[in-house]
Amino acid sequence: MRIKLLRITTVPESLHVLLKGQLEFIQRQGFEVLAVSSNGMHVEEIKTAGIKHRSVFFTRRITPFTDLIALLQLIWIILCFKPVIVHTHTPKAGLLGMMAALICRVPIRLHTVAGLPMMEAEGVKRWILNLSETVTYYCAHKIYPNSKGLMSYISLRFKIQPPRLGVIGNGSSNGIDTRYFCKTPELEKKAKEIKKLLNIDPTGILFGFVGRIVRDKGIKELIAAFRNLQTNQRKVYLMLVGNTEDDLDPIEPADKQYIDTADNIMLVGYQTDVRPWMLAMDVFVFPSYREGFPNVVMQAACLELPCIVSNINGCNEIIQHKVTGLVVSVKNANELTSGMTELMNSSDLRLKFGTRAREFVVRHFEQKFVWNDLLKEYQCLLENIK
Secondary structure, eight states, rough: OOOEEEESSSSHOOOOOOOTTHHHHHHTEEEEEEEEOOOTTTHHHHHHHEEEEEEOOOOOOOHHHHHHHHHHHHHHHHHHHHHEEEEEEHHHHHHHHHHHHHHHHEEEEEEEOOOOGTTOHHHHHHHHHHHHHHHHOOOOOOEEESHHHHHHHHHHHHHHOOBOOOOSTTTTOOOBBBBSSOOHEEEEHHHHHHHHHTOTTTTEEEEEEOOSSSGGGGGHHHHHHHHHGGSSOOOOEEEEEEEEOOTTTTOOOOHHHHHHOOOOEOOOOOSOOHHHHHHHSSEEEOSOOOOOOOHHHHHHHHTTTTTEEEESSTTHOOOBBTBBBBEEETHHHHHHHHHHHHHHHHHHHHHHHHHHHHHHHHHHHHHHHHHHHHHHHHHHHHHHHH
């Protein structure tokens, strides 16, 4: 008899992109998987992969009335599906999913934490987000931060200790497919075409960022550091890959105006396949304020890109300062400028960091390792309830 597993995220992108391949792997191991999220463009891809999906009225904002409707929908889904395990990801899905699972007395209730918005929130919003996390953790049997730094933060902030709290494998919610994120002649050809299309001088340096173009990703410091480089003789460029989110966490108007008007900044939007865009970059820069375990840094490292990241959990577990890349203080544009200058002026250092970074990621975060460790965790928990 197949074990019923309910996996819940707020948006379908998290199921299809951030957890790509994982649900199918688990289903092949004897589980019947039902995925739940809000509706969206990736739902059909999830179904095409052989995973059943149900939609609920999730929002990413604080919306009490809509959240109540979503909670009732989740309770109904659980009562009909009768899962043995409910496993949630993302803050809103975690709160409502764990509450619904507790109300329905699901035997195994699990929640993965991949970043905490409350870290950068202030005032009433921070209080609400803190309460939300507290309720989520109370309802869950086990909490899985996806980085060791995040585990330390949760342990201190919310007074939760092992065995209720633990990291799967070495970190990351899904690991990385190191064969997919690997240099190939075809990808390098596409990367050259992108640089030509963007009119990048072959002798210049292209810095790049991949992610949501929002305040919490450190865009303010990235723009300030990039502007500081304009005093150099060498041509420098900045490519931003990702969508803006003006309604949730907008960047400052002055930075937006500069991005829109600067000739050497390219905002290219969301890309389905980031690999050739990353390979077009000479240096990957990720000055985020908070993360769980950033996939884009693993992806850049796997593609042998030299990386500059902020000194926050997740980032500093992938990149070791002066060994596999550069780690700079969070919200520090001057340190970021120095790091960008150092890598801009040394092709040998860029090559060394890129090679070492891939070796480290392959050794510690290969996707199949993470999947197998998660499977073992499920099997152990199932043994304990028999």
